[in-house]
Amino acid sequence: MKINEKIITKIEGEAKLKVYGEEIIDFVEIEFYNFRGIENYLVNRHYMDALVINPRVCGICGHSHLLATARAIEDAFNIKPSKKAQILREITTGLEIIQNHIKWFYITFMPEIIKDKSKMLKAISIASYASKIIALIAGQFPHNSYIIPGGVTCDLTNLEILKIEDMLKILKEQIIKEIIDESGYSKDLEIFFENVDKNIGKGINRFLVLGNNFYFKNNGELELVKEEKKNVFYDDKFFEVGPLSRNLENEVVKMIYKKYQDSVYSRVFARLYEMVLIIEYLLKIIKEIDICEENYIKHVPKNSKGVSVIEAPRGSLIHRIEIENEKIKKYDIIVPTQFNLSSYTKENPSPAQAALINERIENINIVFKCFDICSVCFTH
Amino acid sequence: MKEALMNTMRKRIEELRALPGVGEKSIKEVLEENGFTRRDFLKWSAALAMTLGLPASFAPVVAEAAEVSDRLPVVWLHLAECTGCSESLIRSDAPTIDDLIFNYINLQYHDTLMAAAGWQAEENYEEALKKFAGRFILCVEGGVPTKDGGEYLTIGAHAETGLEKLKRSADKAAAIIAVGTCSSFGGVQAAYPNPTGTVGISKVLNKPVINVPGCPPSAKNIVGTIVYYILFGALPAVDNFNRPKFAYGLRIHDLCERRGHFDAGEFVEQFGDTGAENGFCLYKVGCKGPYTFNNCSRERFNQHTSWPVQAGHGCIGCSEPDFWDAMAPYEEPLANHKFMSVNADAVADKVGLTLLTVAGVAIAAHAALSAIKNPKE
Ligand code: SF4
């Protein structure tokens, strides 16, 4: 059998696919081959240092890593931040997801078929608007450190919150007008699929949601997650995580899923439509901010273990920390890309492998990229 | 003097103009397409002239330099990193004039952005090295792993190591700019115990490298450095860490909006206290502004929206060498040795190095700090 090696670029970093088969993909192995070793630097440092180091796992979703870190420490020390702090965190992490999805679709995915620079520029300007709102709360984007165990460092005035609300409204209008509307219609998405079969890339049809931030509801137990080398199993099986998995409860997404199952189209659709759902959610919770609440609650460190799981742009993200004498004894991160892009056997393939198997080779980029791959996260 | 300087620049611009450019359109057309007027452009040029420390009358020359900027194309190389630099530089702030000019002069070869500029593949990188040999500007993002022959980072179909690719590219470059702390000083990969042996690129090259650190660095500093090179054909004046003085000449602390509170001895004692509500100085909750040379307090981020100190978190010192080890713990004052968090012996020399170099300039601040701290403790 012919074996092809294919380098996939234009994702964050690059990946190597070892493809078996000629016109039709018989089997495929996925390899990321850069290594940075972030978890190693954390050992022996003060636990607060993780807040500054971990966002550097990834420049695209670093803010989710920051939140996961703070929540793991909070879990270890049993701290519960005020509702106000939690809402602010949801706003900034929600906006991170939105700007991620916009950039992913217009810069990484769409150019596979549609090479139109003006669309890209339009998208970038909407995404920068989202980043700007994050900066108002967090100081800058990417790589801020305003989330700390016990709350947030910023102290917003009523006026600032009103301003943020206004900006969220404008952002919502832009998304609806330029990208995808409330009914789920997206012109750019349809243009993309004009000559691409909407049914390609069906995966394993098993979905997992571990985080319950935003409006998401978890459907799994953390204890059942197992990491073996870089492969991640749930209950000894592979599961797909990400926007499609966590939005299946939504009527509009459900309709698309019924029609196209877990195909490339459904994944891309869910990712785009999630922006509308998240921004609506943010507009709802911002109204619940009680300005008089604490920004930050003080804590006393102790020897302990903590774990956190949140829904990040690409799916469920898990952080585990072990603290001894205020120092980190052990740190472990499992990123969503590991769930989706594990590399295993033909009999028991990961979601991405399953999606690629039996597809035509010319569709390889589209099918692979529809998972929104982040190799810098994978190789953390 | 001024005349002479202006003439040198004009001459250089003329020389560049004679070369073929990479851009298909003129910068004028690009800006117009994106809704910027000639006036906006001149305003931008005046601001950049100021950033570079040139008199306002140089604005038109800066504008001309921007116009011929595509004659010295920028080739972009990614090594071990988080891609946050490109995220910050090109994607979050677009499309300002900085970004457009940035796009205009390069990015054809910037991996994650290739889509944006023309979806080229690896071959184009090689083609660019050949075609523009001796005149392209090499921008490197990310540190270079050196342990075990650099095998922790391999690029492309032939599994070339990052180290080899960097050396080979640097050989042909006219100027080399290290973008971000990773590329300048190794960055987060190089933090103790540095499992991959990552270093800043200047450590493995025998050509001058100009460092534009920051995690992430600001677009203004990068564009400024490039335009400077175009104007003068030489890299700007640098400090002892090879950082351009125009951007890294002052400490964060010097222009910080909370500085008045520092001077008055008004500090946030812990996050969330009344001091935090009043916007007091963040020194005691770990601000490293007094030890950090950069212009964040002046330039801010995300279209001048804000910066970390404004959001209530201290500066973490991200543009200083080895800040990952030297500035930790990040939420405690440096003076607080009880918290010396990493393996203290292993990083003691790094800490010494960073602080020593600061000491010369910042001695006054140290004195001020102890003067204020003592009575309070
Ligand atoms: S300097 Fe910071 S932002 Fe840039 S690549 Fe390194 S970790 Fe990422």
Ligand code: SF4
């Ligand atoms: S110590 Fe930090 S917060 Fe205080 S004045 Fe200096 S830079 Fe500003």
